[in-house]
Amino acid sequence: MGADTTGGGPAAAAAVPGTRSGEPGGGLPGAVQPLAVRMRPRGLDEVVGQAHLLGPGTPIRQLVERDVPMSLVLWGPPGTGKTTLATVVSSVTRRRFVEISAVTDGVKRVRAEIDLARRELGMTGRQTVLFVDEVHRFNKAQQDALLPAVENRWVSFIGATTENPFFSVISPLLSRSLLLTLEPLGEDDLREVIRRALADERGLNGAVELDPAAEDHLVRLAGGDARRTLTYLEAAGLVVADGDTITPEVLEKAVDRAAVRYDREGDQHYDVISAFIKSIRGSDVDAALHYLARMIEAGEDPRFIARRLIVHASEDIGMADPTALQTATAAAHAVEFVGLPEARINLAQAVIHLSLAPKSNAVITAIGEAISDVKKGLVGPVPAHLREAHYKGAAQIGHGKGYKYAHDHPGGVVRQQYAPDTVKDREYYRPTRHGAEARFSEVLDRIRTVLRGKGTGKPAK
Template sequence: MPETLFDDAGAEAARGQEPLAVRMRPRTLDEVVGQRHLLGRGSPLRRLVEDDAPMSVFLWGPPGTGKTTLATVVSRVTQRRFVELSAVNAGVKDVRAVVDEARRRMGMHGTRTLLFVDEVHRFNKTQQDALLPAVENRWVSFIGATTENPFFSVVSPLLSRSLLLSLESLDEDDVRALVDRALTDERGLDGRYALSPEGADHLVRLAGGDGRRSLTYLEAAALVAGPALRPPPPSDDASGAVSSGAEPVTITAEHVERAVDRHAVRYDRSGDQHYDVVSAFIKSMRGSDPDAALHYLARMIEAGEDPRFIARRVVVHASEDVGMADPTALQTAVAAAQAVELIGMPEARINLAQAVIHISLAPKSNAVISAIDAATADVRAGRTGSVPAHLRDGHYRGAAELGHGKGYRYAHDFPGGVAPQQHAPDDLVDREYYRPTQHGAERRFSEVLQRIKDVLRGGGRRD
């Protein structure tokens, strides 16, 4: 029938117009790239797909890690009726309608329903509460996808009735595998394009562990590279040689740059450029130059440097270069590192920038690292000595007979909470490791430390 032919052709044309990332969505769990920790034999997702087990799960992870992909795979192989809602535009009425229909079908036909809610963190409390009876009574098997921490964005009763599965950003090998498949698969670019090594490196860096982004950028770069002829099937020429057809169009780093409008940052994470940029980043913070430090921070981020590595360097230098001159610098740095884990990129770049600016502008002191290095040097040199008897543990039987704890002065019984007594071993009683500077808050700590030492030394040496 002409109408049927038109419908089939229209459907085929529609599939051809779908984004590359949609066309390349896996059809089975074995085609899923990455997330190996969730796809092993006997895992909850395997049970949900292969055993059709009733359960509810939250898929939590950064964008492009495969949350929607996994739900789509489940929908294709499950024996259940599949219903998808987007929390962006669905309301309480929509949720209740799905639940009521699921109950009706289960009661009348024994048909079970799998409900997938994308961006579930956008549901308010009332909308989430509407899901509770269905999840608790297993009228539906529920899959919720979210990029935000469910412990903050999902009501506790719903979370406690579901499994929480954390997805991780794809590593470089995963992204390359995804891109290689899209280049050759008939659903993708079908061998009509090839990717130069430099183009692949730049594309992988830009993707930042986001599979969907990598395919979106690849599709855009292919458009920039120009149309490619579909290669004809192989055929024998007159000489008997086999012709492979048209040569694929090569997508270069320049094509990727033009498509994404992002310059290919020359940065080898295992070579000199990596160490040079990191060194300049650290020295710019130490040198109180926030603009230079931000430049190197942006350079590392744009080159695809692991943000956790950057955060670790910032935390280290909050103590190494600022220390007690501004104790809040460490708090800011640690908070930025936690934000990297909690929020992820690209948003966490703002938190990293705040920490970098804080450390750059803070008064500087290396007294902390100098102190611990000096103490460590003494210990390694064998300068330890015995713990003074009055500081030893006196709680076990026989300790009193050994004189342990005898003469200990409880600090809280003395003015200012400082008791005049010796704490260091006899051989180290005159050693000074922490020497405060006169910078920032450390000037005040210097005065406090001197007063404390005056009181401590009033206790005299215990022989």
């Protein structure tokens, strides 16, 4: 699959840490291997997801089909296919496969495997795929040990990392490798992973069925991670007898995760997001966090949540706390850059900030009233002294005549008319006395007094 999942045969055997292609599963029978290992693809055409990397003419397909030495760095979240691609490359190209874990192995093991690969290459001409999982956990000296083998193509190096390789992989190694970015699997991809595992003889071989509601819950729990999907499916399969159906209740029991009743296309979607925003507006931070957790656990798109926070920051807080919009926007950027599950922390910070911030709807009221007047036809001509006066002949028709340059006057404010006659007395923005807006209320009153030569009355409460 497009994750460290489906497959069998040599590819699946080689996927077990510390084994080689000639040692299936380290001696483990197929039935003992995890479902995610048994269901690994046996070729590129069986891989689910990552179409941007595996389509016709893509670099990895060209490299595999032409069987040339290569070095790759695979960057992506867990369960998106890094180990899968490494094993498929090895199996399809008939290369010897060696897996090293940067968590448990050190330079001694790396050098020993490189020496063995050189001898194999010299004696038989057979290439070795050296797969280093979690390569970002190797320090600089350990990564340096890989350079001669990569430089001289004694091995085809494939490094897998969940961390940004530009920060975690040394530049010489990165510059000698093709960087491929893997993406979390989409819902359709995950459903294909599940259905193959249910039917395939390497998987559950039709022994159990999966209720549609349980499938939906399984997809939500996966979070784009196919390995997690198959692990949960296997656990649920152990709970039921052959021929039975895996229901949401069975899945809840197997994985100890409640199925949140939430339809992203139905009433729950609209009801929960409505309650979420109203809780923030009402400053109930605990209720707001509950609804945030509920949406996250139900698989709601975090980008949708972030967009609603950005809107709320101006609609219900505005100038009472101008930093609220900055926080909400930063959380949205974090969602794009980091993704779930880590971005839940950024979203929670934004929710707490917005919930506890002083509230004001003066911003949305102001733009709403201004748009309403424009729709009513209250547009009027731009005052002559504000019109463009820099083109030839403009002065002859009075453009710019009498304009007062604000910077030439005390405080940078001078009495003159800016709005058209039709709306010159309108006061759209009526700041509250809440939070920072109280200061803006005082500033605005002074400015309007200078501009119009009169007070502005009481600000909104």
